[in-house]
Amino acid sequence: MRSNRWIRVILLGILIGVLGVPRDAFTARARQQEGPTKPSTAQTPLPTPPTPAQQQQQTQQQGKPEEPRATISSVSTLVHVEAVVTDQNGDILKGLKKENFRVLDNGQPQQISNFSPTDAPITIVVLMEFSRLMGGYIGYAGKFWASGFLNHLTDKDWVAFKTYDLKTTLQVDFTHDRNEVQQSIASLFFPDFREANMFDAVLETVDQLRDVQGKKSILLIASGYDTFSKHTLDQTLKRLKETDVTIFCVGMAEAMNVMKANGGGVSYLQAQNQLNTFASMTGGYAWSPRFFGEMDEIFNSVAGFLHSQYTIGFSPTTAPDGKYHKLKIEVVDDKGDEMMIADKKGKMKKLVIYARQGYTAPVVSTPGN
Numbered sequence: 126m127r128s129n130r131w132i133r134v135i136l137l138g139i140l141i142g143v144l145g146v147p148r149d150a151f152t153a154r155a156r157q158q159e160g161p162t163k164p165s166t167a168q169t170p171l172p173t174p175p176t177p178a179q180q181q182q183q184t185q186q187q188g189k190p191e192e193p194r195a196t197i198s199s200v201s202t203l204v205h206v207e208a209v210v211t212d213q214n215g216d217i218l219k220g221l222k223k224e225n226f227r228v229l230d231n232g233q234p235q236q237i238s239n240f241s242p243t244d245a246p247i248t249i250v251v252l253m254e255f256s257r258l259m260g261g262y263i264g265y266a267g268k269f270w271a272s273g274f275l276n277h278l279t280d281k282d283w284v285a286f287k288t289y290d291l292k293t294t295l296q297v298d299f300t301h302d303r304n305e306v307q308q309s310i311a312s313l314f315f316p317d318f319r320e321a322n323m324f325d326a327v328l329e330t331v332d333q334l335r336d337v338q339g340k341k342s343i344l345l346i347a348s349g350y351d352t353f354s355k356h357t358l359d360q361t362l363k364r365l366k367e368t369d370v371t372i373f374c375v376g377m378a379e380a381m382n383v384m385k386a387n388g389g390g391v392s393y394l395q396a397q398n399q400l401n402t403f404a405s406m407t408g409g410y411a412w413s414p415r416f417f418g419e420m421d422e423i424f425n426s427v428a429g430f431l432h433s434q435y436t437i438g439f440s441p442t443t444a445p446d447g448k449y450h451k452l453k454i455e456v457v458d459d460k461g462d463e464m465m466i467a468d469k470k471g472k473m474k475k476l477v478i479y480a481r482q483g484y485t486a487p488v489v490s491t492p493g494n
Contacts, residue, residue: 202445202487203239204230205369207340207408207434208454208480212466215426217433218476221456225464229453230441239438246281247340247431248299250330251306254347255288257319259378263348264316266377270346272310273420275303277428286310289326291318291353323347324354324361327403331368340434342371344427345403348378349396358399365406366449367485371434373427374400374411375420408481430479447488454480 206228210218223240251274253267271286278284286297286306296309327345334341351358365372376397397413404411410430412423443450456464456476465473 203438203440204484205239206437206452206454206480207342207369207371208437208478209408209430209433210435210456211477211479213468213474213477215477217429218466219433221435225456225458226435226437227455227457227461228437228439229455230439230443231450232453233443235439235442237437237439239436241436245340245436246279246283247342247434248283248334248337249278249342249344249431250285250287250334251344251346252287252289252326252330254290254321254323254326254377255313255316256290256321256348257316258321258348258350258352261316263321263377264313267346268310268313269417270375270377270420272307274344274346274424274427275307277424278303279432287326287330288313289322290316291320291322293322293326293329320353321348321350322354323349323351323399324356324358327372328356328361328364331364331370334370335368340371340431340436341369342373342409342431345372345374345400346377347374347400349374349376349400350378350392351396351399362402362406365403366483368407369481369484370407371409371431371481372403372407373409373430374404375423376400376411376413379413379415406482408479410479441486443486445486445488447486449483449485451483452481454478 208226210221212218223237226237226240228235228237251271253271255264255267257264267288275284280301283299283301284297284303284306285295285299286309288294288296297306300306323345327343330343334343378393378396400413401411403409410426412419412426414420414423437454441450456478458464463475465475468474
């Protein structure tokens with residue numbers, strides 16, 4: 126019996142040499158038959174969301190090759206601003222041209238070098254608080270409201286879904302498949318923690334969107350409270366001054382605040398103010414609905430804003446001093462005067478412009494420093 130076994134081993138070795146079968150092929154097959162290995166217990170950082178441009182390029186490479194595109198170096202001083210223009214009633218104004226915009230950097234007019242219309246696909250992260258605050262009401266409301274927003278996206282838009290309580294969790298990475306996000310929302314059961322680390326969640330998401338190209342934004346569905354973040358409000362606002370990510374906020378605590386006999390007090394007003402500040406600083410908008418019935422109109426407004434943003438780019442003539450620069454976007458007519466539109470009564474009214482309030486200039490080192 127032992128001699129027969131050795132004969133089979135020798136014949137097998139000859140067969141491997143003749144056919145060129147890799148030496149580890151049989152061990153690999155054996156590993157497959159053992160089933161999947163258990164994942165490592167070591168924690169890994171959340172993956173940085175891929176840029177839609179990269180995923181689009183991968184898709185196109187499978188078929189027709191994509192034509193080369195001009196890219197902007199990461200060390201470029203080019204500043205991008207997303208702007209939405211409305212009348213006093215909130216109706217969005219489309220069809221504006223590059224010549225209709227004027228950019229002031231610390232009061233100094235700038236030459237617009239890049240301009241894109243409003244029909245480009247959007248890239249958005251739905252960042253939802255899923256905590257046990259207010260007896261679990263926040264978790265329940267978040268699920269309901271986040272689901273409603275998906276219906277307002279198009280098939281060309283990119284959406285990712287993240288939740289936060291004590292920690293931030295990436296539930297679905299960027300995808301065109303809204304059903305995948307919907308299923309992820311439906312699979313959430315009950316929050317694990319009462320803590321709501323909003324500052325940490327916002328800053329982490331902003332950092333992950335840093336290298337994403339095109340129109341990018343965050344829909345923050347939250348109570349506005351922060352209970353245990355490592356970062357402070359001042360640190361958060363300082364970082365938001367540097368970002369080109371537009372933040373839209375939907376506050377979930379208004380309904381509970383109304384139910385209280387004396388209101389939510391100073392703490393609620395602070396939470397609401399934080400959401401308002403995040404939005405205004407980045408060129409977004411904040412809502413504080415009292416009833417679920419308001420959500421469809423709100424999300425329709427969010428989608429309308431996102432699909433109506435003009436992308437404006439300019440290279441600052443001011444010195445790259447590493448300081449915060451105030452931005453002002455103006456809309457002018459063909460004569461260079463401030464553009465105004467008649468309301469329903471025929472009275473001329475100023476336009477309302479939503480854009481980030483400033484940016485932090487880079488510091489360009491000189492040779493020898």
